[in-house]
Amino acid sequence: MNIFKKTILTVLVSLLLICNVYADKVRIGTEGAYPPWNDTDASGKLVGFEIELGYELCKIMEHQCTFVPQDWDGMIPALLMRKFDVIMAGMSITPERQKTITFSQGYATEPATLAVMKGSSLESMDTPGSINLNRKGNEKILKTITSALAGKTVCVQTATIHQKFLDSGDVGSVNVRAYKTQDEVNLDLTSGRCDVALAAKASFVEYAEASGNAVITVGPNFSGGAFGDGVGVGIRQGGDDAIGKRDAKLLKDFNKAINTARKKGIISKLAIKYFKDDVSM
Amino acid sequence: MDFDLMFTSFPKLLGATVVTLKLLSASLFFGLIIGLLFAILRLNKNIFINKFAYGYSYLFRGTPLLVQIFIIYFGLGQIEYLRSTFLWVILKEPYWCAIIAFTLNTGAYTSEILRSAFQTIKPGIIEAGKSLGISSKIIFYKIQIPIAIRQSLPAYGNEIILMMKGTSLASTVTLMDLTGVAKYIISTTFKPIEVFIVAGGIYLFMTFIIHNVIKFLEKKYSFSQ
Amino acid sequence: MELLAFGKTGWGDELFYATLMTIAVSITAMLIGFFFALIFTPLKLSKYKSLNLIGNFYTTVIRGVPELLVIYLFFFGGSGAIMYVASIFGYFEYIEINAFITGSVAIGIISGAYSTEVFRGAIQSIDKGQFEAAKVLGINKFTQFYKIILPQMLRLAIPNLSNVWQITLKDTSLISVTGLVEIMRQSYIAAGSTRDPLFFYSFAAILYLMLTYISMKIINKLEIKYSRGY
Numbered sequence: 020m021n022i023f024k025k026t027i028l029t030v031l032v033s034l035l036l037i038c039n040v041y042a043d044k045v046r047i048g049t050e051g052a053y054p055p056w057n058d059t060d061a062s063g064k065l066v067g068f069e070i071e072l073g074y075e076l077c078k079i080m081e082h083q084c085t086f087v088p089q090d091w092d093g094m095i096p097a098l099l100m101r102k103f104d105v106i107m108a109g110m111s112i113t114p115e116r117q118k119t120i121t122f123s124q125g126y127a128t129e130p131a132t133l134a135v136m137k138g139s140s141l142e143s144m145d146t147p148g149s150i151n152l153n154r155k156g157n158e159k160i161l162k163t164i165t166s167a168l169a170g171k172t173v174c175v176q177t178a179t180i181h182q183k184f185l186d187s188g189d190v191g192s193v194n195v196r197a198y199k200t201q202d203e204v205n206l207d208l209t210s211g212r213c214d215v216a217l218a219a220k221a222s223f224v225e226y227a228e229a230s231g232n233a234v235i236t237v238g239p240n241f242s243g244g245a246f247g248d249g250v251g252v253g254i255r256q257g258g259d260d261a262i263g264k265r266d267a268k269l270l271k272d273f274n275k276a277i278n279t280a281r282k283k284g285i286i287s288k289l290a291i292k293y294f295k296d297d298v299s300m
Numbered sequence: 301m302d303f304d305l306m307f308t309s310f311p312k313l314l315g316a317t318v319v320t321l322k323l324l325s326a327s328l329f330f331g332l333i334i335g336l337l338f339a340i341l342r343l344n345k346n347i348f349i350n351k352f353a354y355g356y357s358y359l360f361r362g363t364p365l366l367v368q369i370f371i372i373y374f375g376l377g378q379i380e381y382l383r384s385t386f387l388w389v390i391l392k393e394p395y396w397c398a399i400i401a402f403t404l405n406t407g408a409y410t411s412e413i414l415r416s417a418f419q420t421i422k423p424g425i426i427e428a429g430k431s432l433g434i435s436s437k438i439i440f441y442k443i444q445i446p447i448a449i450r451q452s453l454p455a456y457g458n459e460i461i462l463m464m465k466g467t468s469l470a471s472t473v474t475l476m477d478l479t480g481v482a483k484y485i486i487s488t489t490f491k492p493i494e495v496f497i498v499a500g501g502i503y504l505f506m507t508f509i510i511h512n513v514i515k516f517l518e519k520k521y522s523f524s525q
Numbered sequence: 526m527e528l529l530a531f532g533k534t535g536w537g538d539e540l541f542y543a544t545l546m547t548i549a550v551s552i553t554a555m556l557i558g559f560f561f562a563l564i565f566t567p568l569k570l571s572k573y574k575s576l577n578l579i580g581n582f583y584t585t586v587i588r589g590v591p592e593l594l595v596i597y598l599f600f601f602g603g604s605g606a607i608m609y610v611a612s613i614f615g616y617f618e619y620i621e622i623n624a625f626i627t628g629s630v631a632i633g634i635i636s637g638a639y640s641t642e643v644f645r646g647a648i649q650s651i652d653k654g655q656f657e658a659a660k661v662l663g664i665n666k667f668t669q670f671y672k673i674i675l676p677q678m679l680r681l682a683i684p685n686l687s688n689v690w691q692i693t694l695k696d697t698s699l700i701s702v703t704g705l706v707e708i709m710r711q712s713y714i715a716a717g718s719t720r721d722p723l724f725f726y727s728f729a730a731i732l733y734l735m736l737t738y739i740s741m742k743i744i745n746k747l748e749i750k751y752s753r754g755y
Contacts, residue, residue, distance in 0.1 A: 092487055370722065497598070
């Protein structure tokens with residue numbers, strides 16, 4: 020009997036010891052696999068635009084912050100489970116996500132685009148430089164894209180605005196293949212398993228540069244509609260209990276901090292550093 | 301708990317179960333052939349053949365299935381030379397990559413199960429066959445193999461269940477099997493618990509069916525009849 | 526080879542620590558599994574139907590559902606459950622459970638189901654006379670289980686437990702989905718970052734083979750040691 024009691028006691032005590040309680044630290048969830056937004060370097064450290072921006076915002080808010088890596092497909096569930104307090108993971112603000120969580124104002128926006136390997140038949144696709152799905156009169160471009168994608172395997176990262184767009188039917192019924200990470204999409208675009216891929220433009224540019232593979236972007240830059248309204252900080256919807264109030268305050272703090280960082284030019288500076296282009300907003 | 305979501309996702313998940321069952325049956329079919337082949341090689345007296353067969357089973361039983369499927373899908377896809385051969389027609393498809401990985405994996409376990417079944421056949425039975433003037437080829441195909449199969453039914457039943465569960469890893473190489481569709485539904489509803497409970501229930505039901513079919517077969521082919 | 530260099534440029538040290546993590550999670554999960562098995566084995570063997578039901582529910586569900594799903598369910602449901610319990614006690618702050626513990630418990634639940642089956646089989650093969658002898662001597666059920674049955678059972682169970690260990694060791698690769706940096710996760714990160722999946726996944730396979738080989742050697746030694754005197 021004694022041994023049994025002791026075991027239970029030991030387990031309880033050790034459970035208490037390992038449950039760290041963070042009262043003041045803001046924990047930021049990020050993927051660490053979506054360069055240049057966020058990435059992991061060879062020493063296992065999280066790096067990238069959002070990592071640096073996150074720490075800058077925390078400095079402004081005078082909060083202590085720490086980044087928590089989380090796989091993309093579990094990002095929103097993990098936020099809801101309170102594994103972390105906010106998301107900074109290149110996550111676009113979309114009405115669909117807003118049903119479940121809330122967003123700060125956007126801090127950066129960057130168009131989505133199709134990409135193929137050099138020599139693909141899609142290379143000659145003739146469309147205007149950009150398309151905003153919020154505006155009218157896109158039928159002709161969408162029709163061109165629809166016929167270009169017909170019968171092709173189009174690869175995207177799972178649970179992204181890009182997958183949402185292809186599933187929406189705007190470009191007909193497409194043969195979509197969804198991967199866990201953008202890295203995997205890029206690999207299979209190179210291997211030839213994917214005929215064409217859809218993602219943030221910067222991730223293709225970054226990949227082509229880093230790998231030396233002949234990945235080129237084709238077609239228009241997409242924005243609006245399923246592509247959302249820029250990338251913001253994802254936060255739980257506030258509520259009346261202690262945590263809900265804290266979340267609501269966090270949202271206010273982040274909005275204020277983004278304003279300050281924008282005015283000081285911090286966001287633009289970081290955007291140019293990582294994207295070689297001012298994608299701040 | 302969002303019971304509505306559980307109800308609405310059930311038919312979608314049931315549809316995806318077809319993919320899971322296809323993967324399972326194809327892998328088991330090819331795996332059984334490979335397993336039998338390697339079990340026979342293991343019984344070979346030539347030390348090189350023997351060691352080769354052992355090496356195969358050790359390699360695939362000593363590493364996680366997830367690593368195997370990743371090497372076959374993402375790893376082999378990187379070899380440029382491979383992409384120019386006819387093999388690429390097969391390796392290009394995630395479906396076939398998954399089946400190859402599952403086949404090689406279950407083949408390794410099956411070969412072990414069959415080998416030990418062969419080895420537990422009483423020598424008296426083979427001698428009896430020989431003394432009746434039956435050729436050793438016929439003894440092997442008509443006596444040893446049927447006995448070995450009966451002998452290995454319980455262990456093989458377990459292997460079928462393990463493999464059925466293993467097919468859930470197909471979702472890691474973009475296949476929309478039961479787990480893959482569950483993840484897809486979660487990616488739009490953000491409610492993992494509800495969806496995984498329904499998916500888990502379907503897997504559990506399949507385990508139940510397999511378990512009982514094997515039990516029935518065991519009874520039917522028991523020696524005491 | 527420079528991909529495996531130690532230090533800032535290579536992945537050698539990361540993979541080394543990841544291997545240690547795999548070993549640590551496997552051992553912890555195995556022990557947690559024993560803990561579960563010690564609770565559920567008596568339930569499964571109990572003469573009360575309701576207790577049987579609980580025991581059977583545990584082993585059937587865990588062994589009948591893909592490990593990946595069990596891990597996901599535990600990962601997403603576990604912290605929610607703990608926080609719900611905390612909220613009953615009026616505690617609404619953030620509780621972070623260390624990824625190592627989450628991972629080990631998730632694998633431990635799976636490992637425990639297999640250990641339970643092994644223990645049950647081992648106990649059932651213990652001579653019935655022993656139970657009767659204990660009864661005659663007036664030894665209570667608890668002492669009987671922990672002092673008489675358990676030690677004998679462990680010896681009988683070692684060969685099958687070595688299978689459970691192999692399953693546990695390989696199942697830790699699935700815990701990579703929760704973000705715990707073990708061999709599989711680290712290889713995944715390295716493969717993504719260097720765009721060389723073939724090399725890193727093959728290297729991961731070698732690391733796992735090494736671990737299974739070494740643990741088999743150790744288990745064989747244990748078997749010889751514990752079968753002494755029989």
